Amino acid sequence: xxxxxxxxxSKVYRSGDDDIVALDDANLTVAADEMxxxxxxxxxxxxxxxxxxxxxxxxxxGSVLVGGENITGYNAKExxxxxxxxxxxxxxxxxxVPFLTARENLLVVGxxxxxxxxxxxxxxxxxxxxxxLGLGHRHDNLPRQLSGGERQRVAxxxxxxxxxKLVLFDEPTSALDxxxxxxxxxxxxxxxxxxxxxxxxxxxxxRVTTYCDRVVTIIDGRLAETAxxxx
Amino acid sequence: xxxxxxxxxxxxxxFLLLGGAVxxxxxxxxxVQALTGALIRQFIGAIDHQSGTVLVYSADARKNLEGSRVxxxxxxxxxxxxxxxxxxxxxxxxxxxxAGGQLRDTALFAYxxxxxxxxxxxxxxxxxxADFEAVASDGNSAKGFRxxxxxxxxxxxxxxxxxxxxxxxxxxxxPTLFTTFATYQQTxxxxxxxxxxxxxxxxxxxADPGVTPAxxxxxxxxxxxGIEALxxxxxxxxxxxxxxxxxSIGAIVLLCFFVVxxxxxxxxxILTVQKAQSLTLLRAIGVRAGALVRALLVQVVVVxxxxxxxxxxxxxxxxxxxxxxxxxxxxxxxxxxxxxxxxGLSLVAALGAARRVLRIDPVRATVPGSLDA
Amino acid sequence: xxxxxxELRRRPGRFGPVTAALILLTVLLLxxxxxxxxxxxxxxxxxRAQRAAVVVYSADANDSIIRxxxxxxxxxxIERISGVTAVGGxxxxxxxxxxxxxxxxxxxxxxxxxxxxxxVPAVPPPGDAWADRRLEAFGVRVGQTLxxxxxxxxxRVRGWVEDTNYLLQGxxxxxxxxxxxxxxxxxxxAPFAAGEFQVFVADGPGDPGVLARRIDRATxxxxxxxxxxxxxxxxxxxxQQKSTFNGIIGVTFVVVGLVVALFFALLTLERSPIYGVxxxxxTTTRRLFAGVLLQxxxxxxxxxxxxxxxxxxxxxxxxxRIPILLVGSRAITTFGGILLTAAIxxxxxxxxxxxxxxVTAIGTGT
Numbered sequence: 001x002x003x004x005x006x007x008x009x010s011k012v013y014r015s016g017d018d019d020i021v022a023l024d025d026a027n028l029t030v031a032a033d034e035m036x037x038x039x040x041x042x043x044x045x046x047x048x049x050x051x052x053x054x055x056x057x058x059x060x061x062g063s064v065l066v067g068g069e070n071i072t073g074y075n076a077k078e079x080x081x082x083x084x085x086x087x088x089x090x091x092x093x094x095x096x097v098p099f100l101t102a103r104e105n106l107l108v109v110g111x112x113x114x115x116x117x118x119x120x121x122x123x124x125x126x127x128x129x130x131x132x133l134g135l136g137h138r139h140d141n142l143p144r145q146l147s148g149g150e151r152q153r154v155a156x157x158x159x160x161x162x163x164x165k166l167v168l169f170d171e172p173t174s175a176l177d178x179x180x181x182x183x184x185x186x187x188x189x190x191x192x193x194x195x196x197x198x199x200x201x202x203x204x205x206x207r208v209t210t211y212c213d214r215v216v217t218i219i220d221g222r223l224a225e226t227a228x229x230x231x
Numbered sequence: 232x233x234x235x236x237x238x239x240x241x242x243x244x245x246f247l248l249l250g251g252a253v254x255x256x257x258x259x260x261x262x263v264q265a266l267t268g269a270l271i272r273q274f275i276g277a278i279d280h281q282s283g284t285v286l287v288y289s290a291d292a293r294k295n296l297e298g299s300r301v302x303x304x305x306x307x308x309x310x311x312x313x314x315x316x317x318x319x320x321x322x323x324x325x326x327x328x329x330a331g332g333q334l335r336d337t338a339l340f341a342y343x344x345x346x347x348x349x350x351x352x353x354x355x356x357x358x359x360x361a362d363f364e365a366v367a368s369d370g371n372s373a374k375g376f377r378x379x380x381x382x383x384x385x386x387x388x389x390x391x392x393x394x395x396x397x398x399x400x401x402x403x404x405x406p407t408l409f410t411t412f413a414t415y416q417q418t419x420x421x422x423x424x425x426x427x428x429x430x431x432x433x434x435x436x437x438a439d440p441g442v443t444p445a446x447x448x449x450x451x452x453x454x455x456x457g458i459e460a461l462x463x464x465x466x467x468x469x470x471x472x473x474x475x476x477x478x479s480i481g482a483i484v485l486l487c488f489f490v491v492x493x494x495x496x497x498x499x500x501i502l503t504v505q506k507a508q509s510l511t512l513l514r515a516i517g518v519r520a521g522a523l524v525r526a527l528l529v530q531v532v533v534v535x536x537x538x539x540x541x542x543x544x545x546x547x548x549x550x551x552x553x554x555x556x557x558x559x560x561x562x563x564x565x566x567x568x569x570x571x572x573x574x575g576l577s578l579v580a581a582l583g584a585a586r587r588v589l590r591i592d593p594v595r596a597t598v599p600g601s602l603d604a
Numbered sequence: 605x606x607x608x609x610x611e612l613r614r615r616p617g618r619f620g621p622v623t624a625a626l627i628l629l630t631v632l633l634l635x636x637x638x639x640x641x642x643x644x645x646x647x648x649x650x651x652r653a654q655r656a657a658v659v660v661y662s663a664d665a666n667d668s669i670i671r672x673x674x675x676x677x678x679x680x681x682i683e684r685i686s687g688v689t690a691v692g693g694x695x696x697x698x699x700x701x702x703x704x705x706x707x708x709x710x711x712x713x714x715x716x717x718x719x720x721x722x723x724v725p726a727v728p729p730p731g732d733a734w735a736d737r738r739l740e741a742f743g744v745r746v747g748q749t750l751x752x753x754x755x756x757x758x759x760r761v762r763g764w765v766e767d768t769n770y771l772l773q774g775x776x777x778x779x780x781x782x783x784x785x786x787x788x789x790x791x792x793x794a795p796f797a798a799g800e801f802q803v804f805v806a807d808g809p810g811d812p813g814v815l816a817r818r819i820d821r822a823t824x825x826x827x828x829x830x831x832x833x834x835x836x837x838x839x840x841x842x843x844q845q846k847s848t849f850n851g852i853i854g855v856t857f858v859v860v861g862l863v864v865a866l867f868f869a870l871l872t873l874e875r876s877p878i879y880g881v882x883x884x885x886x887t888t889t890r891r892l893f894a895g896v897l898l899q900x901x902x903x904x905x906x907x908x909x910x911x912x913x914x915x916x917x918x919x920x921x922x923x924x925r926i927p928i929l930l931v932g933s934r935a936i937t938t939f940g941g942i943l944l945t946a947a948i949x950x951x952x953x954x955x956x957x958x959x960x961x962x963v964t965a966i967g968t969g970t
């Protein structure tokens with residue numbers, strides 16, 4: 001099954017009398033357990049692409065299918081549900097809720113969307129994920145008590161918590177040193193591959209692309225070329 | 232509850248400060264209301280809890296019983312008005328009374344036996360059956376006004392025996408003795424031997440069955456010259472001290488409500504703005520806007536209710552600790568009403584913050600730097 | 605400090621919420637103070653104006669002017685005391701006054717006097733009165749003849765005096781015989797004979813307390829003499845009003861402190877990253893804290909000025925029966941109290957400011 005399929009997707013913003021084309025006729029298919037690196041200069045449309053793929057933005061033209069689900073015509077409510085159930089996000093900087101512990105950051109979507117049903121199950125799953133991510137001793141720590149790398153791992157755990165078809169990473173290593181960055185990328189690859197989840201990783205760090213199955217370049221809103229990863 | 236409670240327990244200081252401010256303001260409201268209620272009860276309890284439903288003052292008394300004197304023939308004039316079931320004289324005066332070993336300001340409330348004016352809230356003992364017997368208002372036993380006690384009015388020829396106790400029957404913030412009109416007349420003459428005649432302070436009347444006190448009042452005002460008739464409720468509400476105290480305190484209470492609502496509303500708005508990053512993140516990862524608004528409202532409820540409880544407790548403590556000579560008490564009903572009003576208004580004030588939450592665009596999560604904690 | 609001032613100038617909106625809350629609290633404080641002052645001044649003017657050291661009551665009056673009664677014999681006893689330089693009689697009757705052209709009665713206190721108090725001219729001829737300005741609100745004018753009490757005793761208004769009221773009723777200062785006429789007409793069961801008064805005011809050098817005790821000894825304890833200050837406080841309700849209102853005002857000041865603490869805690873939280881940067885480039889905690897205090901004081905001052913104007917406007921709309929009086933000294937003490945509690949409230953942020961570590965504040969992902 002295809003994890004992500006973008007067919008002739010465009011996103012145009014109106015600014016005064018001008019049209020700004022953020023994404024221009026993008027076509028992209030990501031297989032079920034494929035890891036794609038998305039690379040491009042600032043303002044090239046990377047963020048727009050993953051926003052559309054993740055149901056944060058609706059395209060002006062084209063269709064978006066995630067895990068077989070066509071989200072193109074979804075309204076805001078449906079997109080919210082979709083994001084909670086089908087997609088995982090790790091944003092550019094570490095992005096945890098500051099007053100929730102590591103465990104609670106993983107549970108937050110389930111708590112606020114699903115209510116009490118399956119809470120025990122969810123807690124068990126959250127603890128398991130944190131253990132797998134090497135945070136077995138950090139379940140009850142607040143973000144300010146964690147190192148940068150630990151926070152990033154918690155964010156990865158949250159992204160995987162709802163067993164999504166697709167996880168979107170926006171510059172996951174930009175705030176980390178080389179060693180930590182490698183650790184996090186190792187982790188991402190093993191988790192993504194191990195669960196059969198697809199991933200799109202936005203980066204301008206060439207080293208990150210070595211972890212990817214494919215690299216897609218985007219320039220001025222156009223997906224320019226694909227290249228096989230060097231790894 | 233999950234998100235709301237987690238934030239409260241992990242950012243305790245802010246919520247405690249707000250709860251403290253709300254609590255103190257609720258305390259002010261509760262305290263001032265209790266004091267006002269007690270003061271008003273102390274001012275006019277005797278008027279409110281006597282059997283006459285219409286009171287007739289002299290026209291120049293300006294609804295002040297103490298300043299009123301009516302001629303003796305006013306009683307028969309009022310009794311003759313159609314619709315009046317019974318009418319009798321009411322004598323009121325403040326005297327120095329030897330009670331409990333001390334001289335104390337005491338109000339005498341005198342009525343003719345068998346006529347209107349008797350206290351209606353006797354909780355122990357009985358009504359007077361003879362001259363120089365009295366029913367004392369409650370809350371004054373420590374001052375010597377106990378059931379069975381004997382008190383003596385300064386310059387009076389005879390002592391007075393307390394044969395009953397009535398609840399909430401003080402007048403003019405003084406211990407009050409309900410006694411016979413003849414006793415009152417004798418007491419006045421004893422205090423001032425030069426007095427030629429002792430006039431009643433007012434005439435007190437009741438209405439025939441099927442006739443309202445308001446109707447009787449209007450007929451009396453129409454028929455009898457030189458007087459001003461009021462229903463009992465009017466006499467209470469429009470008593471000079473009561474009206475101005477009620478209005479002044481009302482303004483204070485209104486301002487306190489205003490402050491609570493503004494402070495609570497602004498606090499939650501600022502908090503929402505400060506949490507915008509977390510809220511954007513939560514929206515981006517699939518949390519419904521409604522859930523976030525609910526969490527906000529839960530916090531409002533928790534903090535405000537906490538403040539109401541603190542305020543009520545403080546009010547109760549303050550009124551007890553102050554010795555509370557006025558008999559002021561925190562009425563649970565009034566506290567619940569105040570709490571409900573404060574909570575309702577705070578929730579309305581928090582709508583500004585709720586609107587902010589609803590306006591969050593989850594796509595902002597992808598803007599670089601927007602989620603820096 | 606300059607940064608703090610610039611922030612106030614360029615981001616005034618940030619301080620909007622705390623200023624709004626403080627404005628309301630200022631209005632509340634000024635209103636409470638105005639009510640207390642109005643009640644006190646309106647109830648006690650007649651006594652405060654007395655040029656006397658002591659006020660002499662009959663012993664059975666329990667410090668109540670209305671219930672006191674003193675005769676010429678007692679007066680003679682007082683006058684004989686060495687150290688007493690002057691004695692004057694005072695009698696007060698609370699009556700309704702019919703005002704020409706008005707339908708409602710004016711609340712009047714007819715005061716018969718012998719020794720002119722401060723601000724009151726010499727005793728007028730019989731039938732004339734000096735009226736307190738409070739009566740103007742009831743339509744009273746100079747030259748009018750008012751009719752007092754149920755027997756409508758006529759009294760002509762000669763001129764105005766200020767701040768001489770009794771128990772919130774506008775005073776009419778009259779000759780003793782005029783007072784007796786009005787009193788006896790309205791209270792035939794409690795008439796006063798010639799030379800009789802309710803109280804005497806007496807003056808003399810030295811400690812008023814000592815003078816008071818000497819007078820009571822000289823009359824064989826037939827009198828109860830209070831110093832003028834004590835007599836003022838003994839006016840019905842005065843003491844209780846003062847303590848109650850002062851208690852409420854005290855609690856309101858605490859609320860001011862809490863509100864300032866609350867909003868400045870939120871502001872400090874918001875500015876933590878900036879404080880981190882400032883500390884990193886060499887700003888001391890003390891300077892940052894001084895800036896916060898300065899902002900708290902400026903905000904409190906602005907709130908007081910705006911709140912004061914609002915209070916002035918609101919009180920002009922209130923009905924006359926609400927006895928509120930805005931007095932300069934009260935405004936000053938209220939301002940001082942607000943500044944102090946605002947400073948204390950702002951000081952709560954010191955701990956948080958001190959704890960900001962410049963290193964962690966500047967790092968990414970914090």
